[in-house]
Every structure is written in structure tokens, then in C-alpha cells.
Amino acid sequence: MEYVGRVPAPPLDRFIDDIYCLTGVPDHRLMNVPPMPSAHLFLHLGGPVRLWDSDCSVPPAVFTDGWFMGVWTRRFLFEYPTYVRLVGVHFKPWGISPFVDMPAAELRNRWAPVDAVWQRSVDRIRNRVGDVASAAETLRVLEEELRSRLAEAPARGLDLVRHTGVRLETSHGTIPVGALADAAGVSGNHLANLFKAHVGVTPKRVARIYRFARLIVSVDALRPVDWSELAQAAGYFDHAHFSREFKDFTGHTPTEYLALRRRFPTERGGPQGLGPMPAD
Missing domain, CATH: 2.60.120.10 (Jelly Rolls)
Structure with missing residues (x-):
């Protein structure tokens, strides 16, 4: 396409x-x-x-x-x-x-x-x-x-959510949410409620998804993959937790996912280039 x-x-x-x-x-x-x-x-x-x-x-x-x-x-x-x-x-x-x-x-x-x-x-x-x-x-x-x-004026709390979200984006989800709340001068509960209103999920959940996205982007299917090294670089320090989350998010083990990436190589650049995989 x-x-x-x-x-x-x-x-x-x-x-x-x-x-x-x-x-x-x-x-x-x-x-x-x-x-x-x-x-x-x-x-x-x-x-x-x-x-x-x-x-x-x-x-x-x-x-x-x-x-x-x-x-x-x-x-x-x-x-x-x-x-x-x-x-x-x-x-x-x-x-x-x-x-x-x-x-x-x-x-x-x-x-x-x-x-x-x-x-x-x-x-x-x-x-x-x-x-x-x-x-x-x-x-x-x-x-x-x-x-x-586009709304003419930002809704209450959106600017704070955007500023905090950018920090999560640039850090690939590795900044502790407590540190984000402290830097913003609000409580963790207040920040979580603002994220639920403007994102739909808590900042902790957003951080998890950014962390997973960084891991997926870092996979080079044309070369040998050291999953432990990639997981640690992405912020996963518990291998069992990494394996469970990977299976939950993709439906595959890391080994199965890599086999699919090698079987169905994708071109980077489009929205379908990373993450989505053939299921037929």
C-alpha cells in the first residue's frame, strides 16, 4: 500500500x-x-x-x-x-x-x-x-x-497534561510518575485524575505504553536480538514482568514475535510499519 x-x-x-x-x-x-x-x-x-x-x-x-x-x-x-x-x-x-x-x-x-x-x-x-x-x-x-x-481555549488541566505527557514521551516512559507530579507541583492523585480526563488512562499507564513502544521500535529483526538487553534499555528490570507484559500486549512471546517480524518484514515510515503484525 x-x-x-x-x-x-x-x-x-x-x-x-x-x-x-x-x-x-x-x-x-x-x-x-x-x-x-x-x-x-x-x-x-x-x-x-x-x-x-x-x-x-x-x-x-x-x-x-x-x-x-x-x-x-x-x-x-x-x-x-x-x-x-x-x-x-x-x-x-x-x-x-x-x-x-x-x-x-x-x-x-x-x-x-x-x-x-x-x-x-x-x-x-x-x-x-x-x-x-x-x-x-x-x-x-x-x-x-x-x-x-480545535477548541479555542484549552480545557482545564490540558496544558499540564500535555507538558507532563511530553516528558513521558521524550523519556520513553522512564521518568517516575511521582517525580512528574512533584515537578508539576500537584499531588499524584490530581495528576492521575487530569490524565484520566484528557488521555483516558493514568500517567503510569501511559508510561508503560511508551516503554513498550520504545522496546518494539528498538527491535532489529535482521540481526540477533538480545531480549534481556533490549528490555533493560527500555526500563524493564524484572524479566518475568517484561515477558508477561509482552505477551499481554502482543499475544506472542518475544521469540514468536521476532519470528513473525522476520517472516513478514515491514517498512518503517507508515503507521502500519511498527507494532501491528499480520494475524492471518
Whole structure:
């Protein structure tokens, strides 16, 4: 598939890592997605997309237009249609908050139809993009929509969450949450409540996901992998805990995951390049 993406212009870049278009025939239709430090908006201009939660008690979902999803703390699976035409927004963990009029916790580990959050937006974007718009034009339309949806004034506590979240991002989750609260001049409970409101999960959970993401990014499947060394570099100092969390987040042991990466090498650069793995 062809990936075209870019970082949006300020002030959107404070909340969004990238916006992108993904088009073409997928090499693999069913993908297994581990937790990543992000929230997302997907507008699907092609066929329907199917999603499954790794929690078997949650019913699967089918979206024909698009969906929002908040930060996920467990893996899920999605199935591409036979031909993909997808427009995506890769929000920072705290980034979805100023664009939706609902608590971020309501989108944690959940998919929600776009029109349930942004009423009548899908038809408007479809009408502006049409069937033949270039990727550049599609991204321009999407960026205009995002800019029109950005709240004029930050909600209470969002600036503190963003500042603290950036520190977690740059440290790959290794800064103790207590130190973050002390530096911000607030209690740990207050910081946790602000994160639940604007991210949907606690800063401790965000730190865990950043730590795991750093580990995944550091895996070079073309070379021998010393899992103990990578785990320690990412901040895991208990090998048993690392092994349990890795299996929880990916559905595989480290050895199984590495075998998949070697069997199905991925190109870095697109949102599908790291983390998601074929499940079919």
C-alpha cells in the first residue's frame, strides 16, 4: 500500500503526530495491533473495516465510514477491505481531548463512529474529497476540518497534561510518575485524575505504553536480538514482568514475535510499519 503523511502545521502539531493517507491493496488483511501511545481518527473511503477486541466478551465492530478510538491498553485486531482508501489522524495520547466534546475515558479501549462524535462530518469530508482527490488534497481538507474543530481555549488541566505527557514521551516512559507530579507541583492523585480526563488512562499507564513502544521500535529483526538487553534499555528490570507484559500486549512471546517480524518484514515510515503484525 502507498503511505503519504505529514505533520500538520501549528498549533495542530502540539496534539497530532501525523495525518496520512493509506491506499492500495494490503499485503495482509487481518492485523494484530498492540497498545501504542496514541489515539486515532480513521475515515475509511473504501469498503467496510472489521475490528475485534482481544477481550472476547466485547462484540466485534464493523465501520463503513470511520471511527474514533482512544488510547488502548490491550491489543485488538482489524481487518482491511480488499482495497484500502483510508485517511488517518495519529493523535498524541493527550491530543484527542481538544477535538471532541466528551471525556477521553469514554474512548479508552473503545471504537466510536465518527458521526457519533463529529456529527455529519463524514459526508462533508467525502463531498469535498470526492473519489479522485490526490493524497495532498485529501490531507489539506482533513487538516482544515481538524483546525475548525480545535477548541479555542484549552480545557482545564490540558496544558499540564500535555507538558507532563511530553516528558513521558521524550523519556520513553522512564521518568517516575511521582517525580512528574512533584515537578508539576500537584499531588499524584490530581495528576492521575487530569490524565484520566484528557488521555483516558493514568500517567503510569501511559508510561508503560511508551516503554513498550520504545522496546518494539528498538527491535532489529535482521540481526540477533538480545531480549534481556533490549528490555533493560527500555526500563524493564524484572524479566518475568517484561515477558508477561509482552505477551499481554502482543499475544506472542518475544521469540514468536521476532519470528513473525522476520517472516513478514515491514517498512518503517507508515503507521502500519511498527507494532501491528499480520494475524492471518
